[in-house]
Amino acid sequence: xxxxxxxxxxxxxxxxxxxxxxxxxxxxxxxxxxxxxxxxxxxxxxxxxxxxxxxxxxxxxxxxxxxxxxxxxxxxxxxxxxxxxxxxxxxxxxxxxxxxxxxxxxxxxxxxxxxxxxxxxxxxxxxxxxxxxxxxxxxxxxxxxxxxxxxxxxxxxxxxxxxxxxxxxxxxxxxxxxxxxxxxxxxxxxxxxxxxxxxxxxxxxxxxxxxxxxxxxxxxxxxxxxxxxxxxxxxxxxxxxxxxxxxxxxxxxxxxxxxxxxxxxxxxxxxxxxxxxxxxxxxxxxxxxxxxxxxxxxxxxxxxxxxxxxxxxxxxxxxxxxxxxxxxxxxxxxxxxx
Numbered sequence: 001x002x003x004x005x006x007x008x009x010x011x012x013x014x015x016x017x018x019x020x021x022x023x024x025x026x027x028x029x030x031x032x033x034x035x036x037x038x039x040x041x042x043x044x045x046x047x048x049x050x051x052x053x054x055x056x057x058x059x060x061x062x063x064x065x066x067x068x069x070x071x072x073x074x075x076x077x078x079x080x081x082x083x084x085x086x087x088x089x090x091x092x093x094x095x096x097x098x099x100x101x102x103x104x105x106x107x108x109x110x111x112x113x114x115x116x117x118x119x120x121x122x123x124x125x126x127x128x129x130x131x132x133x134x135x136x137x138x139x140x141x142x143x144x145x146x147x148x149x150x151x152x153x154x155x156x157x158x159x160x161x162x163x164x165x166x167x168x169x170x171x172x173x174x175x176x177x178x179x180x181x182x183x184x185x186x187x188x189x190x191x192x193x194x195x196x197x198x199x200x201x202x203x204x205x206x207x208x209x210x211x212x213x214x215x216x217x218x219x220x221x222x223x224x225x226x227x228x229x230x231x232x233x234x235x236x237x238x239x240x241x242x243x244x245x246x247x248x249x250x251x252x253x254x255x256x257x258x259x260x261x262x263x264x265x266x267x268x269x270x271x272x273x274x275x276x277x278x279x280x281x282x283x284x285x286x287x288x289x290x291x292x293x294x295x296x297x298x299x300x301x302x303x304x305x306x307x308x309x310x311x312x313x314x315x316x317x318x319x320x321x322x323x324x325x326x327x328x329x330x331x332x333x334x335x336x337x338x
Contacts, residue, residue: 133301
């Protein structure tokens with residue numbers, strides 16, 4: 001690949017990452033608008049996301065006879081349950097009277113949690129770059145908790161922070177399950193399509209059951225579904241759908257470093273929209289925490305972790321596969337949803 005081709009590819013990847021970053025900010029804006037209008041019904045909003053994922057990806061998977069990863073039903077139920085709860089607590093955090101720019105930084109705790117889980121369950125091994133990166137990310141997390149302002153402009157900030165922290169842990173589990181499914185067999189993009197489609201089905205069922213358990217159906221009827229509120233809800237669902245689909249493809253054609261950098265720019269955009277769109281402010285410690293996370297994520301992404309199981313499989317594959325046989329790029333980290 002020539003220098004100009006490499007440059008064009010990096011520009012395209014950077015642009016792709018910024019699209020993802022903007023989608024993240026848009027979901028935050030739509031959620032905040034719904035919260036301000038008392039029209040945010042947490043599980044109800046995300047249910048439409050899962051319905052859309054199931055309707056788009058699962059029919060395509062079966063019509064095109066895509067290769068399957070062959071996982072049992074219980075796996076998809078567990079995956080759907082964890083993803084539903086991750087989105088539930090993330091949106092529930094925004095339902096509080098909080099500074100949502102701060103919540104975005106807390107959700108980056110997904111990265112160190114994924115690192116620990118991947119070490120024990122995915123056979124990954126890390127070097128000092130990953131350890132130092134996680135230390136900086138955790139330091140940023142501690143600083144942003146110190147910026148909490150109970151009784152100030154956002155009296156429920158601590159409660160929102162704790163919900164975001166819970167969401168980060170659940171997102172880490174969801175990421176781990178998705179990575180396991182996608183890397184189970186060398187089925188390429190077919191695995192991503194199957195994962196999104198089947199997770200969409202089970203997550204829809206889980207969401208409908210959860211709405212009944214926590215009595216959200218009554219809340220839905222109490223909301224004033226004006227054209228404005230319907231529009232904000234539709235915007236949230238569409239941007240989340242595009243986020244899921246775009247990230248799934250992005251991590252197959254790009255590097256985890258560029259994706260992680262896009263997460264950092266989304267935090268910057270969130271802070272700016274908090275100040276310019278909602279006439280709010282961010283605490284001074286926010287920028288210190290953001291700087292620490294910038295250092296942490298950048299250092300973490302310098303090297304990809306080593307997968308012990310993968311290295312063994314690769315050796316056996318190389319023994320039977322022709323030298324010019326293309327192999328899917330499965331080296332990227334699972335994405336961190338926000």
